Amino acid sequence: MTVIWGFNLSEMSWGAFGSKRMFDGRWYMRKERFIVYQLAMLIALAAECTATYSLSKYDSLQTNVQKYSTAFSPPSPSPHASLHNNDIIDSAITTIVFCVLVATVFGADFFFGVLAGEDVSGWYNVTKKALAMVITAGVGVAAIISTVVISTRQAFITGVSDEAAAALIRVYFRPPLGAVPNMGGQHRLDRPSLVAFAFTVASTLLMFIAAAHDEFGPTPKNILKERESKKYLRANEGGQVSPALPSVPESRQVVLPNRY
Numbered sequence: 453m454t455v456i457w458g459f460n461l462s463e464m465s466w467g468a469f470g471s472k473r474m475f476d477g478r479w480y481m482r483k484e485r486f487i488v489y490q491l492a493m494l495i496a497l498a499a500e501c502t503a504t505y506s507l508s509k510y511d512s513l514q515t516n517v518q519k520y521s522t523a524f525s526p527p528s529p530s531p532h533a534s535l536h537n538n539d540i541i542d543s544a545i546t547t548i549v550f551c552v553l554v555a556t557v558f559g560a561d562f563f564f565g566v567l568a569g570e571d572v573s574g575w576y577n578v579t580k581k582a583l584a585m586v587i588t589a590g591v592g593v594a595a596i597i598s599t600v601v602i603s604t605r606q607a608f609i610t611g612v613s614d615e616a617a618a619a620l621i622r623v624y625f626r627p628p629l630g631a632v633p634n635m636g637g638q639h640r641l642d643r644p645s646l647v648a649f650a651f652t653v654a655s656t657l658l659m660f661i662a663a664a665h666d667e668f669g670p671t672p673k674n675i676l677k678e679r680e681s682k683k684y685l686r687a688n689e690g691g692q693v694s695p696a697l698p699s700v701p702e703s704r705q706v707v708l709p710n711r712y
Contacts (some may be wrong), residue, residue: 538609
């Protein structure tokens with residue numbers, strides 16, 4: 453059967469997604485971790501959807517302004533308008549990419565954490581932590597860029613007269629070129645991005661804490677050491693040399709008097 457990241461797919465059971473097994477208390481902070489994972493993925497999905505909608509609207513606005521600008525400008529050698537909104541589009545694309553990656557990494561950790569448990573390979577933990585750090589930084593950058601663009605920047609039209617540009621803005625008034633009070637600006641892309649960033653940071657911290665605690669599985673380390681000690685003693689007892697008699701502590705030794 454196919455093995456992915458050390459997990460044998462033949463051992464997969466959908467019963468693992470029941471509340472009893474999914475929130476198994478033996479695993480350190482599993483309940484808290486999975487709840488925060490779900491919140492991070494859902495809020496990142498909301499930010500992604502907002503960014504996709506914003507990207508679609510501003511792309512359509514650019515197409516309409518540049519395609520139909522000749523109807524609003526007098527005949528000239530270059531009557532076509534150009535709408536400059538690349539910073540808005542770039543911030544939306546950045547948000548979409550990293551929010552998708554949030555769902556990918558934390559969704560995978562949720563999936564393999566429930567189904568695989570201790571069976572995942574060691575390099576998987578290293579890889580997921582490295583990816584979580586990169587994605588958290590990316591979501592933070594996307595949130596900052598979106599906030600700066602929406603707060604300080606706006607699209608603008610060139611290539612036509614001011615009168616023609618004003619006419620185009622009146623006709624294609626939604627979405628607005630910049631952040632307009634009570635109209636949402638660029639559909640307030642920054643708000644879900646900032647919240648998604650906060651929950652992504654929380655998810656990454658919980659991932660690191662749980663990975664350090666569950667390095668050898670759900671069993672506490674002191675019990676694991678005790679088991680290893682017992683295995684070592686049993687292995688030595690099974691050797692060729694017969695075990696020696698147990699030594700008596702010096703404090704409990706009895707010295708017999710010399711009768712001669």
